[in-house]
Structure formats: C-alpha cells, structure tokens
Amino acid sequence: QKEVEQNSGPLSVPEGAIASLNCTYSDRVSQSFFWYRQYSGKSPELIMSIYSNGDKEDGRFTAQLNKASQYVSLLIRDSQPSDSATYLCAETNTGNQFYFGTGTSLTVIP
C-alpha cells in the first residue's frame, strides 16, 4: 500500500465550479501535509500547508485535514482555466520521512 494515495484523475470541471482534490494516507504518525501545483513542463509550486485538523483557507484554495479518517483534501473555488495542472499532495511524519502522492490532473473547461 502506498503511503499517500491520490485519485489520478483526470478530473475535469467547468470554469467557475468547485474542484475537489482528495488524498488519503496510511501513516498514523503523519505530521504535516502539503499541496503542490505543477504545470506541464514546470516545477512544483507550493500552494498550501496544513498541520492540524480542520480547514485552512487561502484565497480560492481551502485545504481540509481529517486525521481520524486519514485524508486531506484541497478545494478550489471559482475554478479558472489557469488552475489546469497536476496537483500533488505530500506528507511528512515524525520519522522524517516524506512522501508525494501520484498527483491528480485537473482540467478546467472554459
């Protein structure tokens, strides 16, 4: 079982809709979680980090963490075509290990 599982998609949403990206993890000592956005041919860009249960909002992005259920999600409100990219979730644990998920490809249709 992979440490971090993501639905590889592709996920398509119409412009203006909410895109929901999900990630589950198996490591019970997971500590911190990160969402990265990667455009084709470019390097990953950090969007959000989340460390405690609940929601964290930054502009159109909301990260949600539920440690009991071992999932972390990213919501993108008012999706724009420029949000079309691959989204990678990542987690690190108290043992100083770090795992990327396989990524979810998002396409926002104008």
Add this chain to the structure above:
Amino acid sequence: DTEVTQTPKHLVMGMTNKKSLKCEQHMGHRAMYWYKQKAKKPPELMFVYSYEKLSINESVPSRFSPECPNSSLLNLHLHALQPEDSALYLCASSPPSTSLFHEQYFGPGTRLTVT
C-alpha cells in the same frame, strides 16, 4: 531574493561525460533537496542536506554525487550516467524547522538528457 535558481536549464551529456548541476538559494533556508522526476510521475527524493550535512541518501547510485559547499549552494555531480537517468532534476529548499521536511520551494529544474 525569494527564489531557488538552477543551472543549467537544459543539459545533454554522453554516457562518458562528467557534468554538474547547480542550485542556489538566498532565503536563509537550511535544508536543501535533490529530486528526480520522470514524465507523469511525482518527484522522487534523492538527497537531503540539513545545515550543510548530508542527512538522507535514498540509495542513489554513486554516479550521482551531491555536494553542499555552503548554506546557499547545492551541487549534483554527474558521471557515467545511463540513458535511463534522463529526467527533470529538481532542487528545493526549506526554511529552518523542527522537521527535516517543511514547506519546500522548488527551483525550475534542469532537464537532463543522456545520450
């Protein structure tokens, strides 16, 4: 300065060549990382330096040799590579933290082709 820079952007090398990739940051970050990324795959961790000391080597073949001359600079020396080593090589850095892996900021990468 709020970015990680990498040079060169592109590199083509033969299997007998020796080359080096360079990464630089001036954000006061004390952890630096090398990743390898193949098409449509997530980045794979290769090496981690913390406070200029090698903390993690993910069983990377010896034809890849990292070096951290100072807190701002990270090199990756390449020698006798194989065609399957062709990939995007990413450098990242992270601010001081109690965790070895905090928020990582990536450079633009070096696209390496081994012929």
